[in-house]
Amino acid sequence: MATSSPDRTAQFPLIERRYGQPVSFWLERLSELDDTRYATLMAYLQEEHGFSRAHANTIVMYARGSQSSQRYADVDAYLATLTPTQAVTARAILTAVQQCFPDLEVVVAWNKPMLRRGSDYVFGIAAASGHLLLAPWGNGVLEQVAPRLTGLVVNKKTVQIPSDWTVDPKLLAEMVAARLDQLDARDAL
Numbered sequence: 001m002a003t004s005s006p007d008r009t010a011q012f013p014l015i016e017r018r019y020g021q022p023v024s025f026w027l028e029r030l031s032e033l034d035d036t037r038y039a040t041l042m043a044y045l046q047e048e049h050g051f052s053r054a055h056a057n058t059i060v061m062y063a064r065g066s067q068s069s070q071r072y073a074d075v076d077a078y079l080a081t082l083t084p085t086q087a088v089t090a091r092a093i094l095t096a097v098q099q100c101f102p103d104l105e106v107v108v109a110w111n112k113p114m115l116r117r118g119s120d121y122v123f124g125i126a127a128a129s130g131h132l133l134l135a136p137w138g139n140g141v142l143e144q145v146a147p148r149l150t151g152l153v154v155n156k157k158t159v160q161i162p163s164d165w166t167v168d169p170k171l172l173a174e175m176v177a178a179r180l181d182q183l184d185a186r187d188a189l
Contacts, residue, residue: 011058019049023059030063038064075106075113082127086163089132090125096169097123101176115176122179123172126158132165133158136175138182145174 012023019026026049030041038060045056072078075094079087090113094106097115104115104122112135114124124135135158136142142154148171153160 008058008062011055015055015058018055019051023062026059027063030060072108072111075108078108078111078113083163086127086132089161089163089165089167090127092167093125093132093134093172096167097172097176100169100173101180104176117180117183120183122183123176127163128160131160131163133160134172134175136179138179141175141178141182144178145171148174 015026016022026045030044033041033044035041041060041063042053042056045051045059046053051059072081079090082090094113094115098104098106101115101122104117107114107116109116109121109124112124112126115122121137123137126133126135131153133155136145142149142157142159146154148168149159
């Protein structure tokens with residue numbers, strides 16, 4: 001069973017049960033490798049020992065000194081790492097969505113600001129070098145709003161927007177409403 005704790009050691013009992021060795025065994029194996037690059041260590045655990053990506057990442061990052069998977073305590077801590085322009089735009093996006101859907105909770109998940117309803121993620125935002133990414137959750141959400149995305153870079157699951165994007169509350173509301181409709185339909189079953 002997965003744990004929501006950001007403490008990497010919270011995953012250790014599950015890893016030990018699944019892979020049949022104490023974590024100290026895996027940490028020792030990693031320390032014996034000549035190459036300490038992240039990709040090499042991940043490949044060793046995944047390809048040689050059948051680790052899932054998540055479990056391999058937990059062990060590798062712990063071996064590299066990271067005790068927690070949580071980088072930001074809250075949205076403000078995340079926004080503080082962005083350029084001033086990106087931070088203003090990201091905050092305006094989150095505010096616009098929350099004004100339309102006040103029942104959504106803002107959380108940090110995967111070290112990015114996310115909006116969720118209960119345990120279901122609805123919408124997220126991330127910063128990259130020189131742009132922001134809108135990340136509506138749910139299959140087909142981007143296809144539903146495609147006509148409104150003219151002039152923006154549409155990826156498989158995200159929409160790239162300029163750092164100084166003029167917030168479009170109607171577009172954001174359509175994205176979020178499409179995801180909420182999906183969740184409502186699922187819950188009605």
